[in-house]
Amino acid sequence: MSLRTLTRAKPNFKIFQKPEFRTFQTILDFKNNPNSINEVITRSDKEIGGFSICKFVVDPKLKYGTFKGYLNLDLPQDNPTVTRSGYAMFRTKDQKESWITGESYWDWTSYDNLVLRVRGDARKYLVNVQANTPLITDLFQHRLYLNTPGNWETIVIPLSDFVMTNWGIVQNIEMDRSEIKTVGIGLVDKSYGPFKLDIDWIKVMTDEELYSYNT
Secondary structure, three states, rough: OOHHHHHHHOOOOOOOOOOOOOOOEEEOOOOOOOHHHHEEEEHHHHHHOOEEEEEEEEEEOOOOOOEEEEEEEOOOOOOOOOOOOEEEEEOOOOOOOOOOOOOEEEOOOOOOOEEEEOOOOOOOEEEEEEOOOOOOEEEEEEEEEEOOOOOOOEEEEEEHHHHEEEEOOOOOOOOOOOOOOEEEEEEEEOOOOEEEEEEEEEEOOOOOHHHHHHH
């Protein structure tokens, strides 16, 4: 069916209707949408022969997500090309393509902050935002600073504070907020041992919404 036929069949259907402005957008919310687990994937150094273990689960009663596992820095003995190992992360899945516009993205141009409700340990985590950039290894990153490990915290990261990196090398490129592909959190603190990070929700908010939330 062509677009012309579709619009004739449904004259009130507005294909290019301007979306309603909202002061926040939910990325993941395990309390109100347990099916958010279906939007999460994990990755680790096992992809290069490493030995770290990680998984992401949702507590069916308490309704929050947990990213946990064991970080192992050992190098695979059968692959001498690997000189560094020891990483684990989770991220949202690539968004489904639109039949109208092709590849799909989040548009964050109206938002100012990434806000996370989390409970972590004393490990060092990085928040990763992937935008539509020339290289798939480009990431916009920021430390997830936890003030009270072991307790729930609401962490606010201004989107303007994210820095683009490629394989750990800082790039002087500003984030294009109109084409956001994925959001995730990784552990790369180069320390052996277990880790655990609980996630209630992740959202983007305007400054006005953040002020309203805090008051």
